[in-house]
Amino acid sequence: MEREVVLSVKDLKTYFYLPHGVLKAVDGISFDVHAGELVGLVGESGCGKSITARSILNMVRQPGKPMGEVWFYRDGAGVNLLEMGPDSPELRRIRGDALTMIFQEPMNAFSMVHTVGHQVMEGILLHRKVSKVEARRQTIQLLEQVGIANPGQRVDEYPFQLSGGMRQRAMIAMAIATNPKVLICDEPTTALDVSVQAQILSLLKDLQRQHGMAIIFITHDLAVISQIAHRVIVMYLGKIVEEASVRDIFKNPQHPYTVKLMEAVPDVALARGIERARLQTIEGFVPEPIDLPDECVFYKRCPEAFERCRTGMPELAQVGPGHFVRCFKFGNQGRS
C-alpha cells in the first residue's frame, strides 16, 4: 500500500522537566501515517502513547516540551507543527480543521454549559466561511451521519442529557465536521460498553472509508486494535519496540515484549488452547522513565535478555517487509 504520507513524525521526544529529574515520556519515536490508513498505537499505561498524540498536536502543557519534527502534509506542501507556537494562529488553523482528535472520556471533553450543537458548530464556523444557519444545518446533518436519532432535537440539548455512547458520537461529529485528513483517537471506546463500542468502531471504519482520512488509534485494548488497524506500533517506556502490519503483530510478533503482551491476553491464550492454564505474565512492572540506566528499556523484565542488552538501547531493525523490531536478538548495533 504505497499511498501519500499525510503525517510524518521524526525523532519525537517529549520530556517533562520535573523537580526530581527529567521524565522522558516519549523518547525518540518516528513513524509515517499514509492517507486512508489506520495506525494503531498500543502499549500499557505510562508507555507514552497519549503523550505522543498530544505532542503531534503540539498541545503538551508545561513542564512538558515536545522536540523533534512532526510534518503535516497538505496539498503537496509540508509544515512542521512543532515549529509553530502551541497557541499560534497557523497551528490553530490546522488543529481542529485538517487534524482533529477524539478523547477517551466524552464527558470531560465537552463544555457542560453549551449545547452539543453549539460545540459542533463552533468548529465549522471557525474554519469554514458559512452562515450560522448553514452551520446549524450541517451540524444536524453530521449528527445524523454519526447515528444520533432525532438530530433536530439533540442539537439543542446539553452533553449531560446524552448517554455515554451518544456523547462519543457527538464528539466524532465534532471531529469530522471539517473533513480532516488525520484523525487522532485516544482510547475512544474504553469508557463504553461492548455493544456501544462495536457501534462506534464500525462508525469510525465507515467514516474512514467514505472520507479517506488517516486515523491514529491509541488503545491498550489489543482485541480492538486487531479488528480495525492496518498497521500497529507497539510502545514501551516512550520508545517504539515493534512496528508491523496488524497480521504480523498478532501472528508473528518478534519483540519479547510484544510476544509476552500477546500471551497475557485471555483471548489469545484461549485461541491457542491454553484453557484454565496460566496466562503468561510479564515479571515486574513498568519503571518510571526518569534517570533510566543506559540499557535496553525492557532489559529488567525480558525473559530473553543477554549480556549485550545491558550495553545500550538497540536500534529499530527490519526483520521483514514493513516489520521493524528494536531488539539485540536481531543483531544490530547499540547506540551509545
Place this chain on the structure above:
Amino acid sequence: MTTTTVPAQDREVLLNVETLRKYFPIERGFFKRVIGYVRAVDDVTFHIYRGETVGLVGETGCGKTTCGMTVLRGLPATGGKVEFNFRDAGIVDVTKITGDQLKRYRREAQMIFQDPYSSLNPRMTVREIVAEPLVINRIGSAREQEDRVAHMMKVVGLDARYLRRYPHAFSGGQRQRISIARALVVNPSFLVADEPTSALDVSIQAQILNLMMELQEQFGLTYLFISHNLSVVKYMAHRVGIMYLGRLAEIGEKAAIFEAPRHPYTQALMRAIPIADPDRPSGLQSAPGEIGNPAKPPSGCSFHPRCDRCMEVCRSERPELRQVGPEHFVACHLYR
C-alpha cells in the same frame, strides 16, 4: 481442553439464589414520595456449586454489581432468597439472618472490588488494612493476627517488608493483591469479585487472574466473578450468566454460552466483542439502539425493542427462565 466443570460427585450447591429482587425507590419532593422503582435486580435465579466460578456478565446498568452486593448482604434484598451452605451450620437463607449469624456469613463471603485505588483506606497501613477483618471479628491474639497477616502477604505474592507502607506506595496490581489478602484473611469459602481487573493493564491483569485461579485451587474457593469483559470471563468461569436490565437472560456452561448462545441478546453480545485475532473479523455488529432505562423497562421482554427476532408475545409477556439443556437456562419466548 481440561474439564470446564466441577466433577459431578463434588457438585454440592454452595449458594442458591432464588427470585432475588433489589428495587431502589425513586423519591420525589419534600416528603420523599415514592414515584417508582429502579428494578436493579429483578427475579434473578441461579446457583453456584462449591469450588466453581460463575461469571456474571452484562453491560453498564444491567444490575450485575447490585446482584453481587445483594448476595453478600451489602444491600438488603427487596425479595427472594439467597441460600448459603455453611460448612458447619447447613443451609441458611442469608437475606433473613441477623446478629452473630450474619457476622459469620460475612466471614464466609467476602468481596474484591473493582477499583484498587478507592477500595483501600489511604490512611491505613497495609498491615492495618489486611488485619482489620481479624480485629473486627476478634479472631486470634494480636500475635496470631500478626502472623496471619504476614502469611497472607506471602500467599498473594507480596513482600512482608511492605506491611508498614501505605496504599499510595503501591501500583494497581499490588493494591489488588492487598485487597485479595484482606478478603482471604478470615478464611472465607465464597468470594464476589466485582470487575477485579478492569482497572489494570493486560500484563498485570494476567498476574491477578492467575493468582485468583491459584488461590481457588489452594483454598477450594468459590467465585462469583462479575465483569463486562467477556474474554476475561471466558478465561476464568466454569458457568456464565448474562444479565440484561436487571434480569438474567441466559445462564449455562461456558462452552454453551460462548459456542452456542441461545438468547438473542447473548448472540448480539458475542457478535459485538472484538477477538484479538486479525484473521477472525468479529464484525463489530451489535443490537441496534442502547440499553433501556431500568426505572422504565420496556414492556414484556425488556430486550424486545432491540431484538431482531421479536415476536408479538415479546411485547406483552415477560419470558421466564426455562431450561433448554443440561445446566442451560434461557429467558426467551423463542424457546417455549
